[in-house]
């Protein structure tokens with residue numbers, strides 16, 4: 001066997017990924033369980049067909065039409081009107097956030113996040129030679145703003161990433177906390193000789209809103225902060241970036257389309273590092289066609305939210321701790337042997353995820369029929385012996401979150 005010159009820091013690393021298993025009930029990667037309707041499929045196929053006729057040419061590098069359509073969608077969803085130049089997109093929000101670290105991270109620079117959180121953040125950092133530093137979330141998975149401010153002042157990170165709602169806990173950040181973190185980030189980025197007299201930079205704060213559309217009524221989006229301006233009309237938070245995706249509420253995980261909203265200066269920095277023509281003509285055409293059907297594609301979001309809230313109540317009624325969630329999944333437990341519970345569910349055709357704090361499992365919200373299968377399987381797996389909730393102990397807490 002040949003010996004390849006793999007980068008030393010990649011020795012022993014495994015490719016990221018949840019198990020891809022062909023089982024009847026797949027509730028492990030936070031997808032939308034509802035497939036697009038035949039009418040939507042037909043429109044996407046027709047749009048892809050028209051794009052195919054021009055595939056001898058490279059696609060539109062800056063794709064203003066798609067960026068404008070995404071801006072329209074955000075205006076409808078969150079009431080925040082942005083220019084198309086304030087939107088960026090790539091193959092999933094994973095790629096969008098990699099662009100952020102390519103542009104602002106790099107050797108000698110730091111990315112800060114707060115755990116437990118999405119397991120890809122360290123990989124974006126590794127792949128861009130950015131140092132990855134974490135602090136803890138509170139026991140209820142909210143963030144302690146003072147601790148975040150202290151960590152920013154200590155580390156001078158180029159980028160802070162905070163998921164809201166957070167994966168795997170479902171916890172959303174209050175807007176006041178985001179504002180406090182943005183204020184703490186002013187002038188606290190890495191020193192950059194090109195930045196002026198004192199070399200001070202503002203650390204970029206990414207609010208990862210992959211699951212935002214599932215948030216409960218009254219829970220705000222950080223997009224609102226992009227509208228705020230100072231007296232002179234300049235954006236008040238030019239160091240804020242909000243990432244979104246079509247993979248979750250939109251039900252288009254297979255499309256690979258994630259996007260970001262920020263001030264134009266930040267978006268233009270991302271345009272420097274993207275590979276030329278990174279978004280294929282087929283992706284652009286399919287995304288535009290899907291956005292034309294946004295109402296239909298999003299029509300199940302309300303019922304998924306209801307199903308999620310029913311799931312939390314049911315889990316608690318069984319004696320488990322289940323955290324309040326603003327996303328399409330629920331973290332629950334604790335189990336003395338969570339892997340055995342996971343395996344027991346899998347043996348019954350239900351795939352969920354071993355992720356998050358020790359003892360806990362994460363289940364994504366599926367169709368009512370899938371959730372019924374999950375409840376039946378969990379009841380069977382936990383009906384005896386070691387997997388039962390401790391009825392005298394913490395499992396019976398009503399809502400520790």
Ligand SMILES: Cc1ncc(COP(=O)(O)O)c(C=O)c1O
Nearest residue numbers: 092093094118167210245247258
């Ligand atoms: C918190 C969070 N952010 C981002 C992503 C990436 O989504 P995508 O690359 O499909 O847009 C995920 C996917 O599960 C996620 O959980």
